[in-house]
Amino acid sequence: MSTSPNTPTPPQGAPETPDALHARALDDLRYIRRTMEGAASFTALSGWGVVAIGVTAFPAAWLASRAEARRVWMLVWLISAIIGVAIGFATTARKARKAQEPLFGRPGRKFALTFATPMAAGAILTIPLYYGGMGAILPGMWLLLYGTAFATAGAFSVSTVPVMGLCFMVAGTAALAAPASLGNVFMAAGFGALHMVFGALIARKHGG
């Protein structure tokens, strides 16, 4: 797109039909909206928050790998998930406040809703899988659905976010294909390493 440095003025005397004016006005409004939404999601998610979530995943994976009872293992990851959500929410709210943006403005709301849907599906599926003795596939399913949440909600954010989501989905698929004994390793690689790498990328490229 090349823009002339001078204000383009419509040729004098050339009649602009109401249709053309209408189309132009609509196009202008769409452009403003697109720019605003692009700019607003520019600073929405906190990269450092994502890094922090990644850091907490390593001790969680270590604890989980030492857990002898299924219930303890589950509890470790459940607490880890709650801590992760709290960190993510707090750091993103802080970043939005610093930028004087509403956390639940239009892009924020879309992001949250789209993110929450696959997450809810994951939470619901966890219950029958756990009680049905299929806990071995939980790491793969969590990674896959967590990735889905970022891959879809990422459409309303900077491009790094959906890419991170796709990487989580790949990790989840690999975990489902791998032996169940590697579950904690995949959890550490996904929720630990992927978060840290992409969090740092977001922080560096998109202001914190």
Add this chain to the structure above:
Amino acid sequence: MARPGTARTAPPSSHAPELDRLIHERLRLGIVSALAVNEALSFADLKKLLNTSDGNLSVHARKLEEAQYVACSKTFEGRLPRTEYRLTASGRRALERYLEHMEALIRATREA
């Protein structure tokens, strides 16, 4: 204000205020829109966001600065200079007027 050769049943331009040429231009409209939803954006942020060149952006940003629609501050981040833009109150009003103008145009053609 009837321009010769423009005969319309519902001429929006005779009712609506004169179009703000300063932000009618695409890139300048983009700068103002992006700044409306951010407290401040750096030159690099704007450049990336609006997908434009250094030269183009600086020319248009300067025009907006001259009109006092945006305020520009230069700081140092370590040793690197950092140019930051903010929308001024009159810049925000200009965008609001522009939006109203576009809405009025759409309404007028819909009713026509």
